[in-house]
Amino acid sequence: MKFLDEAKVYIRSGDGGAGAVSFRREKFIEFGGPDGGDGGRGGDVWVEAVNGLNTLIDFRFQQHFKAGTGIHGMGRNRTGAGGDHVTLKVPVGTQILEEDGETLIIDMITEGQRFRIAAGGNGGFGNAHFKSATNQAPSWANPGLEGEEKTIWLRLKLIADAGLVGLPNAGKSTFLATCTRARPKIANYPFTTLHPNLGVATIDGREFILADIPGLIEGAHEGVGLGDRFLGHVERTRVLLHLVSGQEEDVAKAYKTVKHELEAYGGELTDKVEIVALSQVDTLDPTELKKKQKALAKASGKTPFLLSAIVGTGMTETLRALRDIIVTAQTAGSDD
Numbered sequence: 001m002k003f004l005d006e007a008k009v010y011i012r013s014g015d016g017g018a019g020a021v022s023f024r025r026e027k028f029i030e031f032g033g034p035d036g037g038d039g040g041r042g043g044d045v046w047v048e049a050v051n052g053l054n055t056l057i058d059f060r061f062q063q064h065f066k067a068g069t070g071i072h073g074m075g076r077n078r079t080g081a082g083g084d085h086v087t088l089k090v091p092v093g094t095q096i097l098e099e100d101g102e103t104l105i106i107d108m109i110t111e112g113q114r115f116r117i118a119a120g121g122n123g124g125f126g127n128a129h130f131k132s133a134t135n136q137a138p139s140w141a142n143p144g145l146e147g148e149e150k151t152i153w154l155r156l157k158l159i160a161d162a163g164l165v166g167l168p169n170a171g172k173s174t175f176l177a178t179c180t181r182a183r184p185k186i187a188n189y190p191f192t193t194l195h196p197n198l199g200v201a202t203i204d205g206r207e208f209i210l211a212d213i214p215g216l217i218e219g220a221h222e223g224v225g226l227g228d229r230f231l232g233h234v235e236r237t238r239v240l241l242h243l244v245s246g247q248e249e250d251v252a253k254a255y256k257t258v259k260h261e262l263e264a265y266g267g268e269l270t271d272k273v274e275i276v277a278l279s280q281v282d283t284l285d286p287t288e289l290k291k292k293q294k295a296l297a298k299a300s301g302k303t304p305f306l307l308s309a310i311v312g313t314g315m316t317e318t319l320r321a322l323r324d325i326i327v328t329a330q331t332a333g334s335d336d
Contacts, residue, residue: 014042016144022075042120043067163234168215
Protein backbone atom coordinates (compact mmCIF):
# COMPACT_ATOMS: atom_id res chain seq x y z
CA MET A 1 0.00 0.00 0.00
CA LYS A 2 1.38 3.41 -0.93
CA PHE A 3 1.72 6.11 1.69
CA LEU A 4 -0.21 9.35 1.27
CA ASP A 5 -0.47 11.86 4.09
CA GLU A 6 -2.27 14.76 2.39
CA ALA A 7 -5.35 14.92 0.20
CA LYS A 8 -7.68 17.61 -1.16
CA VAL A 9 -11.36 16.65 -1.13
CA TYR A 10 -14.60 18.25 -2.35
CA ILE A 11 -17.68 17.59 -0.22
CA ARG A 12 -21.34 18.52 -0.61
CA SER A 13 -24.19 17.79 1.76
CA GLY A 14 -27.64 17.03 0.35
CA ASP A 15 -30.32 19.60 -0.47
CA GLY A 16 -33.55 19.39 1.48
CA GLY A 17 -36.66 18.13 -0.31
CA ALA A 18 -39.43 20.59 -1.21
CA GLY A 19 -42.72 20.66 0.66
CA ALA A 20 -45.83 19.54 -1.24
CA VAL A 21 -48.92 21.54 -2.18
CA SER A 22 -51.83 19.12 -1.98
CA PHE A 23 -55.50 19.13 -0.99
CA ARG A 24 -57.48 16.25 0.36
CA ARG A 25 -60.13 15.15 -2.09
CA GLU A 26 -62.17 12.13 -1.11
CA LYS A 27 -65.71 11.09 -1.95
CA PHE A 28 -68.28 11.84 0.76
CA ILE A 29 -65.84 14.13 2.64
CA GLU A 30 -67.29 17.61 2.40
CA PHE A 31 -64.33 19.64 3.61
CA GLY A 32 -60.98 18.42 2.33
CA GLY A 33 -58.31 20.96 3.23
CA PRO A 34 -54.53 21.00 2.67
CA ASP A 35 -52.58 17.80 3.23
CA GLY A 36 -49.18 18.51 1.60
CA GLY A 37 -46.33 16.89 3.57
CA ASP A 38 -42.89 18.32 4.40
CA GLY A 39 -39.77 17.57 2.38
CA GLY A 40 -37.07 15.29 3.76
CA ARG A 41 -33.79 16.61 5.16
CA GLY A 42 -30.68 16.38 2.99
CA GLY A 43 -27.92 14.00 3.97
CA ASP A 44 -24.94 15.13 6.09
CA VAL A 45 -21.25 14.66 5.40
CA TRP A 46 -19.37 13.14 8.35
CA VAL A 47 -15.76 12.28 9.01
CA GLU A 48 -14.86 9.34 11.25
CA ALA A 49 -11.50 8.23 12.65
CA VAL A 50 -11.08 4.48 12.28
CA ASN A 51 -8.43 2.00 13.35
CA GLY A 52 -6.44 -0.02 10.82
CA LEU A 53 -5.60 2.87 8.48
CA ASN A 54 -2.31 4.74 8.37
CA THR A 55 -2.52 6.40 4.96
CA LEU A 56 -4.93 8.60 2.98
CA ILE A 57 -4.34 6.65 -0.24
CA ASP A 58 -8.09 6.00 -0.65
CA PHE A 59 -8.62 9.71 -1.29
CA ARG A 60 -6.31 9.63 -4.30
CA PHE A 61 -8.92 7.61 -6.16
CA GLN A 62 -12.02 9.44 -4.94
CA GLN A 63 -11.99 13.17 -4.22
CA HIS A 64 -15.70 14.02 -4.51
CA PHE A 65 -18.22 13.09 -1.83
CA LYS A 66 -21.89 14.08 -2.14
CA ALA A 67 -24.64 13.22 0.31
CA GLY A 68 -28.15 12.31 -0.86
CA THR A 69 -30.91 14.85 -1.55
CA GLY A 70 -34.02 14.79 0.62
CA ILE A 71 -37.18 13.41 -1.05
CA HIS A 72 -39.98 15.90 -1.72
CA GLY A 73 -43.08 15.84 0.48
CA MET A 74 -46.28 14.27 -0.85
CA GLY A 75 -50.04 14.48 -0.39
CA ARG A 76 -51.86 12.78 2.48
CA ASN A 77 -49.39 14.46 4.84
CA ARG A 78 -46.54 12.20 3.76
CA THR A 79 -43.10 13.52 4.71
CA GLY A 80 -40.29 12.86 2.28
CA ALA A 81 -37.45 10.54 3.29
CA GLY A 82 -34.15 12.04 4.39
CA GLY A 83 -31.12 11.89 2.07
CA ASP A 84 -28.36 9.34 2.64
CA HIS A 85 -25.43 10.48 4.76
CA VAL A 86 -21.82 10.17 3.58
CA THR A 87 -18.96 9.28 5.93
CA LEU A 88 -15.29 9.85 5.16
CA LYS A 89 -13.26 7.21 7.03
CA VAL A 90 -9.82 8.55 7.91
CA PRO A 91 -6.86 7.28 9.98
CA VAL A 92 -6.58 8.33 13.60
CA GLY A 93 -4.43 11.47 13.67
CA THR A 94 -5.96 13.11 10.58
CA GLN A 95 -6.48 16.87 10.66
CA ILE A 96 -9.37 18.39 8.70
CA LEU A 97 -8.50 21.84 7.36
CA GLU A 98 -10.26 24.53 5.36
CA GLU A 99 -9.38 25.11 1.71
CA ASP A 100 -6.58 27.51 2.70
CA GLY A 101 -4.76 24.51 4.19
CA GLU A 102 -4.15 26.35 7.48
CA THR A 103 -7.46 26.84 9.30
CA LEU A 104 -8.09 23.76 11.42
CA ILE A 105 -11.67 22.46 11.49
CA ILE A 106 -11.15 19.35 13.64
CA ASP A 107 -8.29 17.10 14.74
CA MET A 108 -9.32 13.42 14.69
CA ILE A 109 -7.15 11.98 17.45
CA THR A 110 -9.41 9.31 18.96
CA GLU A 111 -10.58 6.07 17.41
CA GLY A 112 -14.33 6.22 16.74
CA GLN A 113 -14.41 10.03 16.85
CA ARG A 114 -17.05 11.47 14.48
CA PHE A 115 -17.59 15.03 13.30
CA ARG A 116 -20.14 16.55 10.92
CA ILE A 117 -18.32 18.75 8.45
CA ALA A 118 -21.32 19.64 6.28
CA ALA A 119 -24.96 19.61 7.40
CA GLY A 120 -27.73 18.69 4.98
CA GLY A 121 -30.37 21.29 4.08
CA ASN A 122 -33.70 21.25 5.93
CA GLY A 123 -36.73 20.01 4.05
CA GLY A 124 -39.36 22.61 3.10
CA PHE A 125 -42.76 22.77 4.83
CA GLY A 126 -45.77 21.47 2.92
CA ASN A 127 -48.95 23.55 2.64
CA ALA A 128 -50.56 21.64 5.52
CA HIS A 129 -48.07 23.36 7.82
CA PHE A 130 -49.44 26.80 6.92
CA LYS A 131 -53.10 26.07 7.59
CA SER A 132 -54.60 28.40 10.19
CA ALA A 133 -57.97 29.73 11.30
CA THR A 134 -57.64 32.68 8.96
CA ASN A 135 -56.12 30.74 6.07
CA GLN A 136 -57.92 27.46 5.65
CA ALA A 137 -56.53 26.60 2.23
CA PRO A 138 -52.91 27.80 1.76
CA SER A 139 -51.71 27.13 -1.76
CA TRP A 140 -48.00 27.39 -1.27
CA ALA A 141 -45.16 25.35 0.24
CA ASN A 142 -41.49 25.94 1.03
CA PRO A 143 -38.65 24.70 -1.15
CA GLY A 144 -35.93 22.72 0.63
CA LEU A 145 -32.79 24.50 1.76
CA GLU A 146 -29.59 23.92 -0.17
CA GLY A 147 -26.82 21.81 1.34
CA GLU A 148 -23.31 23.04 2.08
CA GLU A 149 -20.39 22.57 -0.27
CA LYS A 150 -16.74 23.15 0.41
CA THR A 151 -13.25 21.96 -0.42
CA ILE A 152 -11.21 20.66 2.50
CA TRP A 153 -7.73 19.31 3.10
CA LEU A 154 -7.03 16.09 4.95
CA ARG A 155 -3.60 16.03 6.57
CA LEU A 156 -2.38 12.96 8.41
CA LYS A 157 -0.04 13.23 11.37
CA LEU A 158 0.63 9.73 12.61
CA ILE A 159 0.08 9.11 16.30
CA ALA A 160 3.11 7.41 17.82
CA ASP A 161 4.66 7.40 21.29
CA ALA A 162 8.27 7.73 20.11
CA GLY A 163 9.86 9.06 16.93
CA LEU A 164 13.17 8.15 15.27
CA VAL A 165 15.14 11.01 13.74
CA GLY A 166 18.58 11.28 12.23
CA LEU A 167 20.53 11.60 9.00
CA PRO A 168 19.97 9.09 6.18
CA ASN A 169 21.67 5.75 6.92
CA ALA A 170 21.72 6.43 10.67
CA GLY A 171 20.22 3.00 11.28
CA LYS A 172 16.64 4.08 12.03
CA SER A 173 14.97 1.46 9.84
CA THR A 174 17.21 -1.29 11.18
CA PHE A 175 16.35 -0.24 14.73
CA LEU A 176 12.63 -0.29 13.90
CA ALA A 177 12.84 -3.69 12.20
CA THR A 178 14.80 -5.19 15.09
CA CYS A 179 12.45 -4.18 17.92
CA THR A 180 9.10 -4.34 16.09
CA ARG A 181 7.38 -6.48 13.45
CA ALA A 182 7.57 -3.61 10.94
CA ARG A 183 9.51 -4.45 7.79
CA PRO A 184 10.84 -1.18 6.37
CA LYS A 185 13.18 -1.26 3.39
CA ILE A 186 16.79 -1.49 4.54
CA ALA A 187 19.78 -0.94 2.24
CA ASN A 188 23.24 0.57 2.30
CA TYR A 189 22.41 3.82 0.53
CA PRO A 190 20.80 7.11 1.60
CA PHE A 191 17.03 7.70 1.54
CA THR A 192 16.11 4.03 1.62
CA THR A 193 13.09 5.13 3.64
CA LEU A 194 10.84 7.28 1.45
CA HIS A 195 7.83 7.49 3.75
CA PRO A 196 7.14 7.05 7.49
CA ASN A 197 6.90 3.57 8.97
CA LEU A 198 5.16 2.53 12.18
CA GLY A 199 5.93 -0.39 14.47
CA VAL A 200 4.88 -1.59 17.91
CA ALA A 201 7.79 -2.22 20.28
CA THR A 202 7.45 -4.36 23.39
CA ILE A 203 9.72 -4.15 26.42
CA ASP A 204 9.07 -5.78 29.80
CA GLY A 205 5.50 -6.52 28.76
CA ARG A 206 4.64 -2.92 27.85
CA GLU A 207 3.95 -1.83 24.28
CA PHE A 208 4.50 1.53 22.62
CA ILE A 209 4.39 2.78 19.03
CA LEU A 210 7.54 3.83 17.18
CA ALA A 211 7.56 6.06 14.09
CA ASP A 212 10.49 6.05 11.68
CA ILE A 213 10.60 9.00 9.27
CA PRO A 214 12.86 9.56 6.24
CA GLY A 215 16.29 10.93 7.06
CA LEU A 216 16.97 14.65 7.27
CA ILE A 217 19.90 16.36 5.61
CA GLU A 218 21.27 19.88 5.80
CA GLY A 219 18.79 22.31 4.25
CA ALA A 220 15.81 19.96 4.63
CA HIS A 221 13.63 22.86 5.85
CA GLU A 222 14.29 24.52 2.47
CA GLY A 223 13.26 21.40 0.57
CA VAL A 224 16.68 19.78 0.13
CA GLY A 225 16.52 15.98 -0.15
CA LEU A 226 13.05 14.84 0.84
CA GLY A 227 12.58 18.08 2.78
CA ASP A 228 11.03 18.20 6.23
CA ARG A 229 7.42 17.44 5.22
CA PHE A 230 7.45 14.16 7.13
CA LEU A 231 8.41 15.81 10.43
CA GLY A 232 4.71 16.36 11.11
CA HIS A 233 4.51 12.63 11.86
CA VAL A 234 6.67 13.01 14.97
CA GLU A 235 4.89 16.14 16.24
CA ARG A 236 2.58 14.06 18.42
CA THR A 237 5.28 11.84 19.94
CA ARG A 238 6.28 12.08 23.58
CA VAL A 239 9.98 11.40 23.02
CA LEU A 240 12.47 11.51 20.13
CA LEU A 241 15.27 8.99 19.68
CA HIS A 242 18.02 10.80 17.81
CA LEU A 243 20.31 8.27 16.13
CA VAL A 244 23.79 9.27 14.97
CA SER A 245 25.69 6.70 12.94
CA GLY A 246 29.06 5.60 14.24
CA GLN A 247 30.23 5.60 10.62
CA GLU A 248 29.97 9.40 10.45
CA GLU A 249 33.35 11.12 10.29
CA ASP A 250 32.10 13.98 12.46
CA VAL A 251 29.36 12.76 14.79
CA ALA A 252 29.01 16.18 16.43
CA LYS A 253 28.30 17.83 13.08
CA ALA A 254 25.83 15.08 12.18
CA TYR A 255 23.95 15.65 15.44
CA LYS A 256 23.89 19.44 15.04
CA THR A 257 22.69 19.21 11.42
CA VAL A 258 19.55 17.30 12.39
CA LYS A 259 19.04 19.44 15.48
CA HIS A 260 19.14 22.58 13.33
CA GLU A 261 16.53 21.15 10.96
CA LEU A 262 14.25 20.32 13.91
CA GLU A 263 14.59 23.90 15.18
CA ALA A 264 13.91 25.34 11.72
CA TYR A 265 10.75 23.22 11.39
CA GLY A 266 9.33 24.37 14.74
CA GLY A 267 6.18 22.56 15.85
CA GLU A 268 7.61 22.32 19.38
CA LEU A 269 9.88 19.47 18.27
CA THR A 270 12.85 20.97 20.07
CA ASP A 271 10.86 21.00 23.32
CA LYS A 272 10.37 17.25 23.27
CA VAL A 273 12.40 14.93 25.46
CA GLU A 274 15.32 13.62 23.42
CA ILE A 275 17.35 10.46 23.81
CA VAL A 276 20.64 10.44 21.89
CA ALA A 277 22.24 7.22 20.71
CA LEU A 278 25.37 6.40 18.75
CA SER A 279 24.28 3.64 16.37
CA GLN A 280 26.16 1.01 14.35
CA VAL A 281 28.83 0.79 17.06
CA ASP A 282 29.69 -2.76 15.95
CA THR A 283 31.62 -1.16 13.06
CA LEU A 284 33.97 0.77 15.39
CA ASP A 285 37.11 -0.30 17.23
CA PRO A 286 37.27 0.56 21.00
CA THR A 287 39.47 3.64 20.54
CA GLU A 288 37.33 5.14 17.81
CA LEU A 289 34.16 4.30 19.74
CA LYS A 290 35.37 6.13 22.83
CA LYS A 291 36.40 9.16 20.78
CA LYS A 292 33.06 9.45 18.96
CA GLN A 293 31.05 8.81 22.11
CA LYS A 294 32.85 11.67 23.82
CA ALA A 295 32.35 14.02 20.83
CA LEU A 296 28.62 13.22 20.66
CA ALA A 297 28.19 13.69 24.39
CA LYS A 298 29.83 17.13 24.15
CA ALA A 299 27.65 18.19 21.20
CA SER A 300 24.37 16.98 22.67
CA GLY A 301 24.97 17.64 26.35
CA LYS A 302 23.74 14.10 27.09
CA THR A 303 25.35 10.74 27.63
CA PRO A 304 24.59 8.84 24.42
CA PHE A 305 23.45 5.24 24.38
CA LEU A 306 25.67 2.89 22.39
CA LEU A 307 23.59 0.92 19.90
CA SER A 308 23.96 -1.85 17.42
CA ALA A 309 20.65 -3.20 16.16
CA ILE A 310 22.51 -5.90 14.22
CA VAL A 311 24.18 -7.53 17.23
CA GLY A 312 21.69 -6.26 19.82
CA THR A 313 24.04 -3.99 21.76
CA GLY A 314 22.19 -1.41 23.89
CA MET A 315 18.75 -2.19 22.45
CA THR A 316 17.13 -3.22 25.74
CA GLU A 317 18.52 -0.21 27.63
CA THR A 318 17.38 2.22 24.93
CA LEU A 319 13.87 0.74 24.73
CA ARG A 320 13.54 0.89 28.51
CA ALA A 321 14.61 4.54 28.51
CA LEU A 322 11.98 5.31 25.85
CA ARG A 323 9.34 3.38 27.77
CA ASP A 324 10.08 5.19 31.05
CA ILE A 325 9.67 8.62 29.42
CA ILE A 326 6.44 7.55 27.68
CA VAL A 327 4.96 6.11 30.89
CA THR A 328 5.89 9.25 32.83
CA ALA A 329 4.28 11.46 30.16
CA GLN A 330 1.14 9.31 30.07
CA THR A 331 0.85 9.42 33.87
CA ALA A 332 1.28 13.21 33.88
CA GLY A 333 -1.33 13.51 31.13
CA SER A 334 -3.88 11.43 33.04
CA ASP A 335 -3.31 13.50 36.19
CA ASP A 336 -4.17 16.66 34.23
